[in-house]
Amino acid sequence: MPIYALLFKGGLRHSELSKEYSDRFVEWAxxxxxxxxxxxxxxxxxxLVSTKGVTNLKFDKDTIGGYIxxxxxxxxxxxxxxxxxxxxxxxxxxxVREVIKPGS
Numbered sequence: 001m002p003i004y005a006l007l008f009k010g011g012l013r014h015s016e017l018s019k020e021y022s023d024r025f026v027e028w029a030x031x032x033x034x035x036x037x038x039x040x041x042x043x044x045x046x047x048l049v050s051t052k053g054v055t056n057l058k059f060d061k062d063t064i065g066g067y068i069x070x071x072x073x074x075x076x077x078x079x080x081x082x083x084x085x086x087x088x089x090x091x092x093x094x095x096v097r098e099v100i101k102p103g104s
Contacts, residue, residue, distance in 0.1 A: 001071045001073060002071070002078075003071055004069065004070050004072055005068075005069050005098075005099050006067060006068050006070060006085070008064065008066045008094055009064055011065070011087045011090040011092025011093075024086050025085075025086045033068040040066055040067070044059040045058075082094040
């Protein structure tokens, strides 16, 4: 079965979220995630490395804040899973990408 990465972008910073919301998000992620390491949250600070140098990244609406992987029969079903994500309630969004399996 295909595996899809759900990349979480934007929304409120973790420190701005209620415990109730955070608990709901964790419960949702555990319910839908695949594998032994279903995903993780990223620190809000990061670096962008290119041939032009290194830039410090700040958290904004396009920042990938975390991810999980899900098994799904199709993109449509993976998108249906993403539509249930609590981040959508906080002006965030979910990018859905099919993962290429090693050896494919």
